[in-house]
Amino acid sequence: MTDPGNPDGGRRGRKRVTHYGTGRIALLDAAVRVVARGGLRKLTYRAVAEEAGVTHGLVVHHFGSRDALIEEAVDHALCASLRVSVLDGGTGRAQDFAAGLGEMVESGPDVQAFQYELMLEARRRPELLPSLRALYEEYFAAARRDLSRILSRPVEPALSRLVFAALEGLVLHQLVFGERAVTDEALAQLGALLDGAARGAAETGAPEDAAGS
Structure with missing residues (x-):
């Protein structure tokens, strides 16, 4: 291109x-x-x-x-990736989780592509792993904070990594195929799932709160 x-x-x-x-x-x-x-x-x-x-x-x-x-x-x-990250928005609304992901990829594809190239190269050059691992720990932590706010409870690291993996897959798909609409639709579905989980957790917790009051 x-x-x-x-x-x-x-x-x-x-x-x-x-x-x-x-x-x-x-x-x-x-x-x-x-x-x-x-x-x-x-x-x-x-x-x-x-x-x-x-x-x-x-x-x-x-x-x-x-x-x-x-x-x-x-x-x-890697610093550029962190600056433009759509995670850790802080609103606590499921619909806002990773909002702008498609736009981020569309406006800065080279930074995202560089990151994937670095991941592949790190398999051959272990000295690149510390910087890459530090970046991903930042991503995982940001995803975990966002999810904890949305679900109003501490979120397990495994769950935050699972959700982040879905986001990363969307980024890679958009980089390769250029289908921004697919990213936006998938994010809407993810937001709906998180919203349902948050509502379910709130309803399940309501009787306990009432009993303890």
């Missing part, structure tokens, strides 16, 4: 350096796009320079080694 900021689809040739800018963040954004399209093994100085529209030497100057480039790109992408 052609990046909107790269209308020639990645063909070689001189590009305007001012398009993406020459700052470190712009280079890391370019690195994320490179990995999203070609996997972590395609992340090289030259590929990032071409994507960002800068010189090879500038990328070397900023990062010094390919390992440093990979490490900083991973940290950059």
Whole structure:
């Protein structure tokens, strides 16, 4: 897929350096796009320079080694993932759980694709696991807090992981097939299930509350 900021689809040739800018963040954004399209093994100085529209030497100057480039790109992408996460909204309404998931994928597919590429690469490079595991622990904890608010009770880690797995599957499906409507419909069904569970828990708990009063 052609990046909107790269209308020639990645063909070689001189590009305007001012398009993406020459700052470190712009280079890391370019690195994320490179990995999203070609996997972590395609992340090289030259590929990032071409994507960002800068010189090879500038990328070397900023990062010094390919390992440093990979490490900083991973940290950059994972921080971006947390910033745009739709979890931990805090409303306590089932209908609001993971609201905006489809829009998040649609507006930032490269960050999401980078994350999946990183998961696959971590099977071959165990040194990537700590950063990836830390990200997912944040996701699991956020999902657990949201679900606990909705159900008005502490939620087991296994349940929060199960629900998160469903969300992750929707993200992957939308990345591959581009069917935003499927994501939105599935979220509506999930919201209805959570709402039913919350109502059932409240009704079951009502007699106990009355007896104890």
